[in-house]
Amino acid sequence: MTDPETYLLDANVFIEAKRRYYAFDICPGFWNSLLLHHANGRIGSVDRVQRKELEKGKDDLTAWAESDMPETFFAATDEEDVLRWYGEVIGWVQNQAQVFPEAKTEFAGSVDGWLIAYAKAKEVILVTHEVLAPDARRKVPIPNVCDAIGVHCVDTFDMLRKLSIRFILDRA
DSSP states (O other), rough: OOOTTTTTEEHHHHHHHHHHTTTTTTTTHHHHHHHHHHTTTTTEOOOOOOIIIIIGGGGGHHHHHHSOOOOOGGEESHHHHHHHHHHHHHHHHTTTTOOOOOHHHHTSSSSHHHHHHHHHHTTTTEEEEEEOOOTOSSSSHHHHHHHHHHHEEHHHHHHHHHHTTOOOOOOO
């Protein structure tokens, strides 16, 4: 995934879609579009999202990820450039005086830093439902870090529009 118009998905994109507006039984087109655009090299995620977030649910999202998503959907985070940027990301977070120590620890143990590092290293667009919150103290929002280190960050709906994905009523 190296195209600047490639999108890297946070776990909350999958989880929120499944729980709410794009549930498998309501909008199968959403899930099919993820697979189609992955096959075209436009959408993916990282291995840690699969292992730490999607597999722990042990639900229909877990089953879908295991049965329908190709292994290539989840890129490895153990590459040298990603590891280097991960160190930069964690360093930036640790230097934020307004952020509570517990929030820094939580961030360091999450997938978020790896997503941001991968997005920076590979120059892709990070997709998340989190929003920029410059004064955040109890949590380190992904967009805050992205803004600081120069990673373009959008939400699911911006990505869908940019990829010209539309869900049309099936009258059958």
